[in-house]
Amino acid sequence: MRRALWILAVLLSHWRRHRMQLATLLIGLISATALWSGVQALNQQARESYDRAAAVFGGARTAALVARNGGTFPQALFAKLRRAGWQVSPVLEGRVQIEGHSYRLLGIEPVTLPAEVGNAPTIGREDLLAFITPPGQTLVAPETLSDLGLSQGATPDISGGAPLPPLHAQPQLVGNVLVVDIGIAQKLLNKPGQLSRLLVGKPKGPALALESVVGDQLHLVQADAETELERLTDSFHLNLTAFGLLSFVVGLFIVNSAIGLAFEQRLPMLRTLRACGASSLMLNAVLVIELVSLALIGGLIGLVCGYFIAAALLPDVAASLRGLYGADIPGELSLKPEWWLAGLVISIAGALVAAATSLAKAIRLPILAAAQPYAWHQAQRRWLILQSAAALAILAGAGWLVWYGNSLLAGFGVLAALLLGAALILPALLEAALTAGERSAAGALVAWFWADSRQQLSGLSLALMALLLALAVNVGVGTMVETFSRTFVTWLNGRLTADIYLSATDDAQAEAIKAWLRERSEVEAVLQGGRADAQLNGAPLEVFGLPDDATYQAHWPLLQSSPNAWSRLRDADAAFISEQLAERANLSLGQTIEVPTPTGDWKLRVVGIYADYGNPKSQLAVDTAALMAHFPQTPRTRLALRVKPGGTAALISALSDRFGLDGRNLMDQTALKAESLRIFNRTFAVTAALNTFTLGVAGIALLTSLLTLANSRLPQLAPLWAVGITRRRLAGIELTKTLSVALITAVLALPLGLLVAWCLIAIVNVKAFGWRLPFHVFPLQLIKLLGVAMAASLAAALLPVARLARMQPASLVKVFVNER
Numbered sequence: 001m002r003r004a005l006w007i008l009a010v011l012l013s014h015w016r017r018h019r020m021q022l023a024t025l026l027i028g029l030i031s032a033t034a035l036w037s038g039v040q041a042l043n044q045q046a047r048e049s050y051d052r053a054a055a056v057f058g059g060a061r062t063a064a065l066v067a068r069n070g071g072t073f074p075q076a077l078f079a080k081l082r083r084a085g086w087q088v089s090p091v092l093e094g095r096v097q098i099e100g101h102s103y104r105l106l107g108i109e110p111v112t113l114p115a116e117v118g119n120a121p122t123i124g125r126e127d128l129l130a131f132i133t134p135p136g137q138t139l140v141a142p143e144t145l146s147d148l149g150l151s152q153g154a155t156p157d158i159s160g161g162a163p164l165p166p167l168h169a170q171p172q173l174v175g176n177v178l179v180v181d182i183g184i185a186q187k188l189l190n191k192p193g194q195l196s197r198l199l200v201g202k203p204k205g206p207a208l209a210l211e212s213v214v215g216d217q218l219h220l221v222q223a224d225a226e227t228e229l230e231r232l233t234d235s236f237h238l239n240l241t242a243f244g245l246l247s248f249v250v251g252l253f254i255v256n257s258a259i260g261l262a263f264e265q266r267l268p269m270l271r272t273l274r275a276c277g278a279s280s281l282m283l284n285a286v287l288v289i290e291l292v293s294l295a296l297i298g299g300l301i302g303l304v305c306g307y308f309i310a311a312a313l314l315p316d317v318a319a320s321l322r323g324l325y326g327a328d329i330p331g332e333l334s335l336k337p338e339w340w341l342a343g344l345v346i347s348i349a350g351a352l353v354a355a356a357t358s359l360a361k362a363i364r365l366p367i368l369a370a371a372q373p374y375a376w377h378q379a380q381r382r383w384l385i386l387q388s389a390a391a392l393a394i395l396a397g398a399g400w401l402v403w404y405g406n407s408l409l410a411g412f413g414v415l416a417a418l419l420l421g422a423a424l425i426l427p428a429l430l431e432a433a434l435t436a437g438e439r440s441a442a443g444a445l446v447a448w449f450w451a452d453s454r455q456q457l458s459g460l461s462l463a464l465m466a467l468l469l470a471l472a473v474n475v476g477v478g479t480m481v482e483t484f485s486r487t488f489v490t491w492l493n494g495r496l497t498a499d500i501y502l503s504a505t506d507d508a509q510a511e512a513i514k515a516w517l518r519e520r521s522e523v524e525a526v527l528q529g530g531r532a533d534a535q536l537n538g539a540p541l542e543v544f545g546l547p548d549d550a551t552y553q554a555h556w557p558l559l560q561s562s563p564n565a566w567s568r569l570r571d572a573d574a575a576f577i578s579e580q581l582a583e584r585a586n587l588s589l590g591q592t593i594e595v596p597t598p599t600g601d602w603k604l605r606v607v608g609i610y611a612d613y614g615n616p617k618s619q620l621a622v623d624t625a626a627l628m629a630h631f632p633q634t635p636r637t638r639l640a641l642r643v644k645p646g647g648t649a650a651l652i653s654a655l656s657d658r659f660g661l662d663g664r665n666l667m668d669q670t671a672l673k674a675e676s677l678r679i680f681n682r683t684f685a686v687t688a689a690l691n692t693f694t695l696g697v698a699g700i701a702l703l704t705s706l707l708t709l710a711n712s713r714l715p716q717l718a719p720l721w722a723v724g725i726t727r728r729r730l731a732g733i734e735l736t737k738t739l740s741v742a743l744i745t746a747v748l749a750l751p752l753g754l755l756v757a758w759c760l761i762a763i764v765n766v767k768a769f770g771w772r773l774p775f776h777v778f779p780l781q782l783i784k785l786l787g788v789a790m791a792a793s794l795a796a797a798l799l800p801v802a803r804l805a806r807m808q809p810a811s812l813v814k815v816f817v818n819e820r
Helices: 002-017 019-055 076-083 120-125 128-132 142-148 182-188 210-214 228-275 280-325 337-364 375-404 408-439 444-495 507-517 550-555 565-569 579-585 624-630 648-659 669-683 685-722 727-769 779-805 809-817
Strands: 064-067 088-098 101-108 138-140 167-169 177-181 197-200 218-221 500-503 523-528 530-536 539-546 558-561 574-578 592-597 600-610 618-623 638-643 666-668
Touching: 002 019, 002 228, 002 280, 019 228, 019 280, 019 337, 019 685, 076 088, 076 197, 076 210, 088 182, 101 182, 138 142, 142 167, 177 182, 210 218, 228 280, 228 337, 228 408, 228 444, 228 685, 280 337, 280 685, 375 408, 408 444, 408 727, 444 550, 444 669, 444 685, 444 727, 444 779, 500 648, 500 669, 507 523, 507 638, 507 648, 523 550, 530 592, 530 624, 539 624, 565 574, 565 600, 565 618, 574 579, 579 600, 579 618, 600 618, 618 624, 638 648, 648 666, 666 669, 685 727, 685 779, 685 809, 727 779
Parallel strands: 101 177, 138 167, 539 618, 574 600
Antiparallel strands: 064 197, 064 218, 088 101, 088 197, 138 177, 500 638, 500 666, 523 638, 530 539, 558 600, 574 618, 592 600
């Protein structure tokens, strides 16, 4: 033990003499851990919210009996099943509006709730008497109470004028959910004696077969380990994880570079320790202990930084998940101890992986070559050949995945293989480019310039790989986002064609508004809309009502359509389907689908496929009148108005004064488009932030590599100074060399980035969301990113170059004194 401590003290003396290398190592560990742990904190926060939603009174993780047609069924079936030995509990679900905002209303019977519901029985039975006896209670999440601007005990009115029971906050609930006793829910939803589903608990004894009790009226839906919300958001979290992993890898490049140089400089020290009697096993064990200790320090600091990164990005992540998927995420981080432990483990594992290559290279070098500063470079050529062969194999694997892969995971596999293969083959490409420059050089100094640049590649290659990856991902994601943005704007102009959109509080107010609008001369048309929820092959489906009006026929974003598609839509047996639905269900024009409705199965023929960007759910569009006939409970509160030019502002003001409508349920086309674009831009704010972080880490990697190489560069620069080249000119040459290899790397990153964009657009987007975007190249954006990369490289090179320009002659003379 004492010998191990002495060995550790000797090894740590290296860091006291090379503090910049220690700082470089810690910066790499902190950057890698911070970005990875920050992303994992965001994912963990979101998944905890999904778990809360799934556990609330029989979500997807509780088995349930539902009607075969997807509607409600008589409450008498509940009594029959209970008498037959089934442990079931009734639930009624519907939507209500409070001040123009829609909320999910759940009616439960707390006495019969099965234990499998999770934390729901605790919520229902906390004050059972107050919950089930008049006036009852409305259980809500604290954030819902805050959104309503009400305090506990308030009794707000829902659409139709009926008051809710007094509000009571429950932290276990998710937002936008109102929970009441089932009898109260039946009155509020105007569904007396009706149920939406029966939650199924574990049997306590023998029970009759389901069909013998209720016939074919109900069927059993087994508990699902993964909710529909989780399935929808998987692609979003996979995208975040991919960015976090990329940032982690880029940070490890810094660690690898620092450890590699430290091992090379410590080889004489290691040889001396071996000569003094330290065994190889003990020496390697102490090296690992030293590395793990440094990883723990860097990991702890990185976790703190990761927490602040996650806290800064959480509002944008929450807005993205709410806008894209309707998922409600709390605005404050609540992290479990497992997150801290996982962060430390990933920091230690990353450090060990980054050190593995350097250890292997040092072990394979001849022991007498350990003191030679060029032994590392002699071994580098052999590694370069092996690395290039591995790169070609990985790129071939990417091609195989493109051809045979057919899933979202395969799409991300293509991206990973493409980026990894390109990073590994980069040193060989740079070597070839610099060799070509050396062969065409005219003059000794120019030839030395190219030859010395080649020699520097071994020390700069990892930093240049990081720059290549960061810039390629910026180009790819930037191209995808810009393409999506332009396509989204065009699509939005086609979808939002009316001048005013309003949502009445209930059907009665909607009828009053329509009657009032008929007397307004500036109103050209009042278009009735609607939307209902259904299921198709077990997956959620939105059924959208299209008014029979020339405005929609002229602007609806159809991608494909049958002849006379719009006239066939009026016949109530045809539908347009979204691109997402066509992709997921493998549907094409002319095929027939059956949609379960409260009035029975509805057979629809596909006569059109339309773009529905930004909506991850499947959707079909039918005539509004047909929608109302098959879904009679659909609220008739959605209205769109066409107004004569110049009359929009006055009409909005009049509607607001007459009916008490505000900006939440009354909006003109311009404001609605602006709001949609704001949500769109905020959705990609997280991606932009992670892009910036990644590019910043790549710049740090280049800076640290240049700083750690600064001292080892003196033997190459001192002879030039000795023959008369000034220190200022030497500094200029060094800056030019750094910018040259950075420029070659950046130029190679541009086509790589366009390949990344193609993968995102043609593979990942299609598999994740179901929509396909056109592929566009934006030259000005590429030039801008190229300039940013060169500016980052210039900033990284300035400090070591400035130190060289101010270096005292005595430091250069010492090179010859030490006979290096």
